[in-house]
Amino acid sequence: MGEEMSNKQIILKDYVKGFVKESDMILKTSFVKLKVPKGCCNDAVLVKNLYLSCDPYMRGRMVKMEGSYIDSFTPGEAIMGYGVAKIVDSSDPEFKKGDLVWGITGWEEYTLIKSTKALFKIPSIDVPLSFYTGILGMAGMTAYIGFYEICSPKERESVFISAASGAVGQLVGQFAKLFGCYVVGSAGSKDKVDLLKNKFGFDDAFNYKEEPDLNATLKRYFPNGIDIYFENVGGKLLDAVLTNMRNHGRIAVCGMISQYNLEEPEATSNLMFLITKRIRMEGFLVFDYFHLYDKYLEMVLPLIKQGKLTYLEDIVQGIETAPAALIGLFAGRNVGKQVVVVAPK
């Protein structure tokens, strides 16, 4: 029958309007049997969650929508997100008790994942396990795909990255530096700017909150214009970037974190530059590219082991801290990849 365990869960109270607040999520303790129910599914696993990833895109799942790339969360049920977990029970012979996996799981201590199809096995743990919530998981793949597949980079091009100290931005900047580009990032505090310049090796960085005229700011950092913009924030910054793009520039639209909590999105006025400067602006979702995950690991694992990539995590302890950690993303409170430890092993 399986052992029955208490299971702390983070429940979405209801669909969210405007800025998401901690009170939109409730901590609840339920009970769970540590067994895949009989007759449930051919490839289900019951997992113990170890690390959870806080990602800006999750805000989009807190509203009711239909026909989007991803389902809305269900009010009254646990929030879902990427995480690292350990198999407790399995109906799929490919996934054995004790195996470590990463993929979409629940914001709770134990989750029944009804299909293993979207799970990735973690082959080795000679890097920190939490890395699979970020640099070796969705954020890493996002940076990799966004930079190499969408930006079409060339050596010595000028790259601008917004939200540059975040999980994706810090990696894009380092990939671009390794590729031979000139890289400038923006972030929302002096400490983050220092990190970008001193820890992540960006050529330069600025605090957008201290720049009253973003158009002039970008002109200062890119007197000859921007070839590649890696868009993580949206809003006013995009208009300033469009004004400062070079001919034949590319904009990879990865995220628009400044917009996710707004009822009415801020509008963009300078799209005429798409024509006059022949700019390609392309949105992408990492979910379309997971078939390239092994190729990514081949590239990134050696870089990590050789110390050629720096990766910063902002780790909080305990599933109770997850709502505040998620909300912190939108206030820019996290420094680096936001991770929640549910259990160390």
Added chain:
Amino acid sequence: MGEEMSNKQIILKDYVKGFVKESDMILKTSFVKLKVPKGCCNDAVLVKNLYLSCDPYMRGRMVKMEGSYIDSFTPGEAIMGYGVAKIVDSSDPEFKKGDLVWGITGWEEYTLIKSTKALFKIPSIDVPLSFYTGILGMAGMTAYIGFYEICSPKERESVFISAASGAVGQLVGQFAKLFGCYVVGSAGSKDKVDLLKNKFGFDDAFNYKEEPDLNATLKRYFPNGIDIYFENVGGKLLDAVLTNMRNHGRIAVCGMISQYNLEEPEATSNLMFLITKRIRMEGFLVFDYFHLYDKYLEMVLPLIKQGKLTYLEDIVQGIETAPAALIGLFAGRNVGKQVVVVAPK
């Protein structure tokens, strides 16, 4: 010394703010010697202008700007634009007296073109000469490049074209139909809508002025969404299109005629769909692609001669009519490609 002739010219009075008016252009008669001045240039030609092309992009040259893809017009001098002309005198042995050419010339009866580099010789005249201001000139190349190079079309995809009865739109729609796409166009009058459906063979068309809710309109014409949008107008329509795009859709940004006369461009609010629907939005300028002109002629000339393409021109007589014809573009007065006859031969 060369014969001295009177030369009617359309002069730009000053840089233009807001909607361009006829009074922003002045008809002036000067005199010109029908000779390339001695010592002027190695590859200059003195041409007699036959047909002039009215194109929306010309509005952009009426404002002072620097570092754009094309120079501003010079106040006090003749307006410049694409046209068909006959060589009267030449310092380039490749271009002989009597040769017909198309390319950038002046809005006047005779023009000294200081370099033949950007001129195209007209090889045969078994099609109307005026076609070289449109279907066999810039508009045709724009439609060709925009559709085949930028839209990445696939058979049976759904294509939406705005300003669809204009010089470029009518051709994009027909190329898309020949390619096997489902094609709907928008235009600004019942007559134009009838043309699109009955003359150009679009699957459907609508008058945007009679549609209070463009989002609902597009849903009606594209219940399964739009794969390809050929953008000629900008403004509000783009937001409605973004809402109705399919996943992995493409937007070729060719023009934004609704915006050219505005001091402050209308803003676009729905760019988040670029991410969630993985849309590629790409601006282009035909000037970058003229090396493909011969390839285009190989495709389009047989289609014209076999009657597989319909091409509609709105021809007015006399250089005096050119300012009104140009302004008519922005009011949607033209039906088809707007051409001005300066001299029949």
